[in-house]
Amino acid sequence: MSIHIKTESEIATMRQAGKKLAEVMSCLEKKIKPGVTTLQIDELAERLILERGGRPAFKGYGGGKNPFPATICASINNEIVHGIPSSERVLKDGDIFKVDIGLEIDGFFSDMARTFAVGEISQQASTLIQATQQAFWKGIKELKEGKMLSDYSKAAEKVAVTAGFSVVRNLVGHGIGQHLHEDPQVPNYFEKGFRDLQLKAGMTLALEPMVNTGDFKTVLGSDGWVFETADGSLSAHYENTILITKNGVEILTQ
Numbered sequence: 001m002s003i004h005i006k007t008e009s010e011i012a013t014m015r016q017a018g019k020k021l022a023e024v025m026s027c028l029e030k031k032i033k034p035g036v037t038t039l040q041i042d043e044l045a046e047r048l049i050l051e052r053g054g055r056p057a058f059k060g061y062g063g064g065k066n067p068f069p070a071t072i073c074a075s076i077n078n079e080i081v082h083g084i085p086s087s088e089r090v091l092k093d094g095d096i097f098k099v100d101i102g103l104e105i106d107g108f109f110s111d112m113a114r115t116f117a118v119g120e121i122s123q124q125a126s127t128l129i130q131a132t133q134q135a136f137w138k139g140i141k142e143l144k145e146g147k148m149l150s151d152y153s154k155a156a157e158k159v160a161v162t163a164g165f166s167v168v169r170n171l172v173g174h175g176i177g178q179h180l181h182e183d184p185q186v187p188n189y190f191e192k193g194f195r196d197l198q199l200k201a202g203m204t205l206a207l208e209p210m211v212n213t214g215d216f217k218t219v220l221g222s223d224g225w226v227f228e229t230a231d232g233s234l235s236a237h238y239e240n241t242i243l244i245t246k247n248g249v250e251i252l253t254q
Contacts, residue, residue, distance in 0.1 A: 001183045001195075003175060005202035010108065011243060014204055015108035015179065018241050020052040020105040025112060025253075028072075028101075032116045034093045037073035038213030041099065043084035046071040049103050057062030057109050057180050064214055066224050073100035073113075075122040080168055080210050080218060080227040087108075093119030096129065099238045102180055109180045111206040112253040113239035127142065128213055131163035132236040135188065135209040140242060140249045145187030149197040150190055157189040160211045168210035168235070170218055171227060176206045177242055199244045204252070 075083035100113035139156035175182035214233025
């Protein structure tokens, strides 16, 4: 496992990347309502990133024969992550809509995700969104230099399970910096055989609980990108890019 501890100048660049990405997400939130297509949100996201001197981190990701074609991952209801925006996907009242977005500026990346209520949503959907956010916030309270990565994973999982939900297991958080995905992998759950790690100041991580109302199992869609819940249950996603410090955590995407 190769983990790069960021220098002060690298951290300064990542702060800029995080701040700009948070501004973009804030603008997108205002446009999410029934009748809007996921492609409209995607096109706005790309324009906002370019206006800020950034590059959409996801567009073209994966290379090869099936690169990701869009600026945002746009996932609705039982879709967990990596949904492809489309002019045919129209948001409707009662949907929960996940926007996952990345930005690269001056050679460094930021990554964040939010789950939005579209119009009036069910009580269960609302509770799911809140529990997913809480899993992140409770998890990061456990983190600072000298603590273990598993301290986050245990705390995040406990919130979700206590609320009656399950944590997705085959999709995890990750290190981030000069690459969108770096070591270490960061599960949002804990089990025997966990590949643990002691944290050091200067580590930057993208932590992202993905929580389902039903079972944790997933299926990959026919497009080769979107992950859906195997049982058709609702899923929520919440992510920030963070910096480990001597005293705790700094959220870079705020």
